[in-house]
Amino acid sequence: MTHNLLLNLRAVIGRAYPRIVGQNRAPTWVFYDILLPLLAVTAFVFVYRALNAPPEFTGFVIIGGSMLAFWGNVLWGMGAELFWEKNDGTLELIMMVPCSRMAILVGMAAGGMFAASLRALVTIIVGVVLFNVRFDLSRLPMLLAVFVLTMIALYGLGMLFASLYLLWGREAWHINNLLMEPVNLTSGMYFPVRAFGQMLGLIFSLIPLTPGLDAMRQLLFPAQPMGLIPVRYEIAILAVLGMVFAVAASRALRYMENLAKTEGRLTVRWQ
Amino acid sequence: MAMIRRTLLALRTSMWLGWQVESNWTDPFLFAVYSLVRPLAGVLILFFMFVVLSGGQRGPMLNFFLVGSALWPYVVNSLQGIAFTVVEDREEYRTIRYLYLVPVPYAVYLIGRAVAKAVIASIAVIMTFGFAVIVLGLPIDPTVVDAPYLTVSFLLGFVGMWAMGMVVAALSLNLTQHAWSLPDAVGGALYLLCGAIFPITQLPTPLRLAGSLLPVTYWLEAMRRALFGLSIGSFPSLSNEAIFLRLVLSTIGACIMGFGIFAWGERLAKTSGNLDRTSNY
Numbered sequence: 001m002t003h004n005l006l007l008n009l010r011a012v013i014g015r016a017y018p019r020i021v022g023q024n025r026a027p028t029w030v031f032y033d034i035l036l037p038l039l040a041v042t043a044f045v046f047v048y049r050a051l052n053a054p055p056e057f058t059g060f061v062i063i064g065g066s067m068l069a070f071w072g073n074v075l076w077g078m079g080a081e082l083f084w085e086k087n088d089g090t091l092e093l094i095m096m097v098p099c100s101r102m103a104i105l106v107g108m109a110a111g112g113m114f115a116a117s118l119r120a121l122v123t124i125i126v127g128v129v130l131f132n133v134r135f136d137l138s139r140l141p142m143l144l145a146v147f148v149l150t151m152i153a154l155y156g157l158g159m160l161f162a163s164l165y166l167l168w169g170r171e172a173w174h175i176n177n178l179l180m181e182p183v184n185l186t187s188g189m190y191f192p193v194r195a196f197g198q199m200l201g202l203i204f205s206l207i208p209l210t211p212g213l214d215a216m217r218q219l220l221f222p223a224q225p226m227g228l229i230p231v232r233y234e235i236a237i238l239a240v241l242g243m244v245f246a247v248a249a250s251r252a253l254r255y256m257e258n259l260a261k262t263e264g265r266l267t268v269r270w271q
Numbered sequence: 272m273a274m275i276r277r278t279l280l281a282l283r284t285s286m287w288l289g290w291q292v293e294s295n296w297t298d299p300f301l302f303a304v305y306s307l308v309r310p311l312a313g314v315l316i317l318f319f320m321f322v323v324l325s326g327g328q329r330g331p332m333l334n335f336f337l338v339g340s341a342l343w344p345y346v347v348n349s350l351q352g353i354a355f356t357v358v359e360d361r362e363e364y365r366t367i368r369y370l371y372l373v374p375v376p377y378a379v380y381l382i383g384r385a386v387a388k389a390v391i392a393s394i395a396v397i398m399t400f401g402f403a404v405i406v407l408g409l410p411i412d413p414t415v416v417d418a419p420y421l422t423v424s425f426l427l428g429f430v431g432m433w434a435m436g437m438v439v440a441a442l443s444l445n446l447t448q449h450a451w452s453l454p455d456a457v458g459g460a461l462y463l464l465c466g467a468i469f470p471i472t473q474l475p476t477p478l479r480l481a482g483s484l485l486p487v488t489y490w491l492e493a494m495r496r497a498l499f500g501l502s503i504g505s506f507p508s509l510s511n512e513a514i515f516l517r518l519v520l521s522t523i524g525a526c527i528m529g530f531g532i533f534a535w536g537e538r539l540a541k542t543s544g545n546l547d548r549t550s551n552y
Contacts, residue, residue, distance in 0.1 A: 032449035036456030043463040047317065050332060050469040051324050087363070174296060178305055181312035190316055195323040226323075 008103035015107025019077075020114050034119045037072075038126055041065030044190045045131055056224035057191075059135065060217055062127030064189035066120035067213055070113070070154055071183060075176045077112035078105070078158030083165045083173075091266065101253050105162055109155040135220045142231065143219045149238035150212030156245025157208060163253035166260050187213055192226035201228040208245075211237045281375035285383025286390075289356075293391050303394065310395045311402060314340045317468055318407055329408055331503045337409050338495050339467040341399040344392040346432060346467070346487055347458055352388035353381050353436030354454035357443045361547060362450065368547045378533055381440060385433050411498055420511060421497035424490060424518060431486025431522040434529030441536025445543065447550040466491055466505035486525050489518035 023029055041061065048057040085091040094104055127133040137143070165175075187193065187209035193201045194214075205211045211234035218227040228234075260266040294302050317336040325333075360367040370380060403409040439457050443450045462468065464482040471482040482488050482505075492505050492514050506514060540546040 026448050028449060029452075032452040032456055036452070037459055039456075039463045040459030043459075043468055044320070046463070046469045046473045047320055047336070048324075050473050051321065053324050057324070174305055178308055181309045181316070185312040185316050185319075188319075191320045191323045195319045 007099050011097065011099035011103035012107040012110060015104050016111035016114075017107075019108070019111025023115055023118075029115075033115070034122050037069075037119070038065070038123060041068065041123060042126075045127075047190075054224060055132070055134075056221045058131050059127065059133040059221055060192065060224075061190050062123060062131065062133050063216055063220065064184075064187075064213060065127075066123040067150075067187075067209060067216075068184070068189060069116040069119035069123065070151065071187075071209055072180070073112045073116035074154055074158035075161070075179055077116075078108055078155065079161030079165055080173070080176050081108055082162050086166075086266075095257070095266070101257070102159070102250055105159045105249070105253070108162075109158060113151065113155070136222055137220075139219045142235075143216060146212060146215045146219065146231070146235060146238065149235060149242060150208055150216075152242040153208035153238050153245055154212070156242055156249055159249035160245055160252055163249060163256040166253075166256045166266065183207060183209065186210065189213065192217065192228075194226050194228050198228065205234070205237055206241070208238060208241050211241075277375070278379055281379050282383040282386070285375075285380040286387045289384040289387025290390070292359075293387060303398075306391060306395045307398045310341065310344045310399045313343060314399055314403060314407070316340075329410075331499075333407075334409060334499060335470065335495065335503050336468055337403045337407060338498060339491055341396060341403055342491060342494055343462075343467055344395045344399075345389060345429070346461060346465075348388035348392035349385050349429060349432040350436040350439065350461070350487075351454040351458045353385045353433065354439035354443045354450075354457070356381055356384045357440045358450045358454070361444075362549050365547075365549060371546070377537065378437065378530065381437070382433055385436060389429060415498075415500055417497045417500075417511075420493065420515070424493035424497060424515060427518055427522055428486065428490030428493075431490060431518070431525045434522070434525035435486070437529035437533040441533040444536050444540040445545050447545060447548055450550070461485070461487060464488070470503060471505040472507070484521065484524075486518060486521040489514055489521055493518055 041064075044061045044065070045058050048061065082091060082094075085094055094101075097104075124133075128135075184190070186196075186204040187207050188195070188201075188204075189209070192214070193204060193210055196204065201210070201214075205214075205228070211228075214228045215231045215234040215238075218225075218231050257266070296302075297305070314337055317340050318333070321330075321333045321336060322328075357367075360370060370377060400409070400411075404411055439454055443453055446453060464471070464474070464478060465485050465488040466482060467487075471479050471488065474482060488505060493511075495502065495504060496511050496514065501511075509517075537546075
C-alpha cells in the first residue's frame with residue numbers, strides 16, 4: 001500500500017518535472033506562450049472600450065483571459081498529450097511503467113498547471129497595470145476555494161479527454177481546435193454568462209469554466225451584479241463536477257486503453 | 272512558358288493535397304460542422320458582448336463586429352495556415368525534406384496549400400454571414416453593396432494575407448521550439464492590430480500606427496465599406512478610394528517583404544540545419 005502510494009507519487013513528480021524544468025530551459029516561451037497570446041485577450045478589452053462599457057467589463061475580460069490559459073492547457077497539455085506521446089513514439093513507454101495511469105495524468109496536470117498559472121498571472125498583472133482593473137478581494141478565501149474547485153473539475157475533464165484521445169488520430173487535433181471558441185462562448189469567457197438566460201446558462205454549467213468564471217466574477221466585482229446563480233450553488237456544482245470527472249476519467253482511461261489495445265490502435269501513428 | 276505551366280501544375284497539385292489533408296480526416300458532414308462551429312462561436316461571442324450592454328438593441332457597431340468576425344476565418348486560414356503548413360510538414364508528417372526534393376519551389380507549394388485553406392474558409396464565411404443575416408439581423412442591403420469595390424478589394428486582400436503568411440512561414444522554418452505557438456500568436460496580434468473586432472481608433476498611437484501598415488486592416492475596412500457604405504470604421508476621415516489605394520500599396524509592400532523574407536528565411540534554415548529539424552516540442 002505504502003509502496004504503491006510512494007510509487008504513484010514519484011510518477012506524479014516524475015511527469016510534472018519535465019514540464020516545469022522544460023520551461024526554464026527555454027525561457028523564450030514567455031514571449032511566445034504568454035506575451036503574444038495576451039494580445040488576443042487585449043483585443044476584447046478594446047471591444048468593450050469601443051462600446052463605452054463600465055470598467056468592470058474590462059475586469060471580466062481579464063479574468064476570462066486568465067482562465068483561458070488553463071482551458072488551453074487542459075485541451076493541448078492534457079487532452080491531446082497522449083496523442084502527442086503516441087505520435088512521438090513514447091506512449092509505449094508510458095504504458096510499460098508499473099504505476100497508475102492516473103498518476104501520470106495527475107503529473108501532467110500539475111506540470112501544465114504551473115505554466116498556465118504563470119500565464120494567468122501575467123494576464124492579471126497586465127489587466128491591473130495597463131487597464132487599471134480593480135478587484136474586490138474582501139472574499140479571498142471563498143475566491144480561492146472557487147479557483148481550486150474549478151481547477152480540480154477542469155483538469156478532471158482534461159483527464160477524461162486524454163483517455164478519449166487515445167483512440168483518435170488526426171481527429172484529436174481537430175476536436176481540440178473545435179473545442180476552443182465554442183467553449184469560450186459557452187463559458188462566458190468574455191461576457192457574463194447570464195446573457196444566455198438562466199436555462200442555457202445552467203446547461204453550459206456542465207463545463208467547469210462556466211460556473212467557475214461566473215462565481216469568480218461575482219466575488220471579484222460585486223458592484224456589477226451579473227451573476228447567473230448564487231456563488232454557493234456554483235461551488236456545489238463545481239464540487240460535483242470535480243468528483244464526476246475524476247471517476248469518469250479513471251474508468252474511461254482503463255476502458256479506452258483496453259479498446260485501443262484490442263483494436264490495435266494504441267500505438268498507430270499519423271493515422 | 273514551360274516554367275509557367277509547371278508552376279500552375281504545382282499550384283494545382285498542392286491545392287489538391289491541401290484539400291485532402293484538411294478534409295479527409297472525417298466525413299463531409301462533420302467537416303462542414305467543424306468548419307462552421309469555430310467562426311460561428313467567434314461571431315456569437317461578439318454578439319453577446321454587444322447585447323449584454325445594449326440590452327438587445329442593434330447598431331452600426333454590432334455590424335462592425337459581425338463583419339470582422341465573420342471574415343476572420345480567411346485571415347486564420349490564409350495567413351496562419353501557411354505557417355502551420357510548414358510546421359506540420361516538418362514536425363508532424365515529417366515530409367519537408369521530400370517536398371524540397373521535388374522540382375517545385377516550396378513557396379509555390381505553400382501558396383497552393385494556402386489557396387486550399389482559403390476555399391475551406393469560404394465555406395465557413397458564407398455560412399457565418401448567412402447566420403448573421405438571418406438569425407442575428409445583420410442588415411446587408413444588396414442595393415447598397417458596392418460589388419466591384421467588394422470583389423477587387425476582396426481578391427487583393429488575399430495577396431496581402433498570403434504575403435504576410437510567408438513572413439510567418441519564414442520564421443517558422445527557423446524556429447524549432449515555438450513553431451507551433453507562433454502562427455496562433457501572430458493571429459492574436461493581428462486580431463488586436465488590424466481592426467478585426469473594433470475600430471483601430473481605440474488603440475494607443477504606436478499600436479494604431481502599426482495597424483495602419485497592415486494590408487489586412489485596409490482589407491477589412493474595404494469589405495465593411497463595400498457592404499454598408501461609410502459607417503463606423505477604423506479610418507473615418509479617409510475616402511473609399513484612399514482606402515483602396517492604401518490596400519494596394521500595403522499589399523505591394525507586404526509582397527516585397529513577404530517573399531524577400533521567405534527567401535532569406537529559407538536560406539537560413541538550410542544553412543543552419545533547421546529546415547528538417549524535428550523538435551518533438
